[in-house]
Amino acid sequence: MEFSLKTKLVTGYGCLKKIGEIVQSFGVKKVLLCTDAFLLQTPAAHTIQRELEERGIGCVVYDQPQSEPTDVQCDEGAKFCKEQEVELIVALGGGSVMDQAKAMSAIVTNGLSCCQLDNVSIPKRMLPLICIPTTAGTGSEVTFVAVITNTKAQYKMTIMDSDHLSPDIALCDPALLATLPPRLIASCGIDALTHAIEAHTSVLANPFSSALALHAMEMISKNLKRCWSSHSDMQAQEAMLLASTMAGAAFINSDVGAVHAIAETVGVAYHIPHGTANSLFLPYVMEFNRRGNEHCYAQIAERLGGACKDSDDVENSRRAVCFVQELIEKLEIPHFSDFSQVNPDDFEILAERAASNPMSYDNQKPIGKEDYIQILEDAYQNKKIYL
Ligand SMILES: NC(=O)c1ccc[n+]([C@@H]2O[C@H](COP(=O)([O-])OP(=O)(O)OC[C@H]3O[C@@H](n4cnc5c(N)ncnc54)[C@H](O)[C@@H]3O)[C@@H](O)[C@H]2O)c1
Ligand SMILES: [Fe+2]
Structure with missing residues (x-):
């Protein structure tokens, strides 16, 4: 039998404000905030940007993710990450945003396309990833799985690797669920x-x-x-x-x-x-x-x-x-x-x-x-x- 949980959990009401010190502990200078257009307008996204700014950490925003991400969207997002030379990703969202962030991050470090990650062990670890769930459902903040639709073949790929696709930190703040319909x-x-x-x-x-x-x-x-x-x-x-x-x-x-x-x-x-x-x-x-x-x-x-x-x-x-x-x-x-x-x-x-x-x-x-x-x-x- 084997059991492992490679993601560190930080939970509790208001724990989002720890994001600055957590990112700082990675010693990085430039971060990508991966979220969606709706969540970018919420106080949570503002808190993250402010906390990083106060610590002099650069933050670029990627707000293109949509529900149920596709290979094409992940390849596009990875291209943006590479151009911006980000060193760490903060994913703020539901399973769709978190999965897209995992896939983008693994595409960047491995130099492969999204579809090339399907059904293989991922050779290199993805960029450091901090997941902040805004839905209570997928558990993606602690799973080493990214569920991505293969647009040509029309099925959901389960991209997975227990060593190289586990988020580093799951920052679980229940206050973020208050806006869920x-x-x-x-x-x-x-x-x-x-x-x-x-x-x-x-x-x-x-x-x-x-x-x-x-x-x-x-x-x-x-x-x-x-x-x-x-x-x-x-x-x-x-x-x-x-x-x-x-x-x-x-x-x-x-x-x-x-x-x-x-x-x-x-x-x-x-x-x-x-x-x-x-x-x-x-x-x-x-x-x-x-x-x-x-x-x-x-x-x-x-x-x-x-x-x-x-x-x-x-x-x-x-x-x-x-x-x-x-x-x-x-x-x-x-x-x-x-x-x-x-x-x-x-x-x-x-x-x-x-x-x-x-x-x-x-x-x-x-x-x-x-x-x-x-x-x-x-x-x-x-x-x-x-x-
Ligand atoms: N990686 C895994 O282990 C895993 C497990 C199960 C499912 N999944 C995948 O996760 C995806 C589904 O994720 P989901 O169910 O979290 O939904 P989602 O991420 O697709 O989000 C659905 C909608 O909810 C909105 N939303 C998110 N948080 C909100 C908030 N706090 N307030 C108001 N609106 C909010 C989003 O903007 C979006 O429009 C699917 O692609 C599924 O295949 C992944
Ligand atoms: Fe599920």
Whole structure:
């Protein structure tokens, strides 16, 4: 068994103001602030610029990242980094900004194109990277993964390297979540829940990854709905940010599985954001995996707070699935059939692609094309799972 977390975590309300001293400790003179156009206008971006300026550290801004980055965008960003000769990147944003910063940074140090980083060990470490998450979902601030769309082949590349793509610092300040609309709190929160459930149930799970995953499930179950219903619930925001980081640390030491395999396939095909795409399939993949693994799902039900002490494992395993389906429903996340671009005639090819995605190989149970067709159909009919 191996378990590692190479990123140093700095957390807590207001910790963003430590950015100046943290960057200074790297001894660099010029930094790139990688963020998006919306976040650049927020007080967080101003704080970073001011803290660096006060310490005489040069800061150039790159605000081109958009949601779900592509190879072309990462190559462009890397070109800008090289021209500006920056020595360190501060990524302020959700998974999209953080992943783009990782890819840009590795392109710069390795002199390769983004697509050349796919499916290889990355030869040289990326530039120093400080990640500041502004969503509570992906855990990208501690993962050594960058999920980048390959525009020509139309699939999401998982660029990864445990030694050379781990952020140096994750600066997790829950105050930055206060501007998130409920829609993003919901979908990102379910992404984090999916990481926790898949990390715990993957064939690669180990006692350390599972301990983090199970604790993250409990925290998400207690706090996601609270965070979604109130902008001012600071305790719930802090818990969601910690839980999503924890779930990220769990899944990079295990893996994700069939939910991510089908969600990424469908997400690229129909331009459905990552967290929403996971929400569409999570209950149906859980229902598929649950059969034959009832004790494992009874344990999940217990951590989610949905188990009943008088019920046996079979019934409690069903309670886990119902609990998650009801949570997604309460968070008012759209259904698969609400997306007008979805065409059931595509299900066969989508199922084939998901089945050949390497994430399917680490799923709790072997899963093939026919299983995915059933999952797509159930999701499209918004099939209710009953006890
Ligand atoms: N690297 C990993 O380990 C990993 C894991 C899971 C997902 N991902 C990837 O992460 C991406 C999704 O990231 P995401 O779900 O964080 O969303 P995102 O980064 O795509 O952001 C979505 C939107 O939220 C806005 N936003 C971000 N923070 C905000 C805030 N505090 N207030 C208001 N608006 C805010 C952004 O401007 C953007 O428009 C996908 O590309 C997915 O594949 C990566
Ligand atoms: Fe994810």
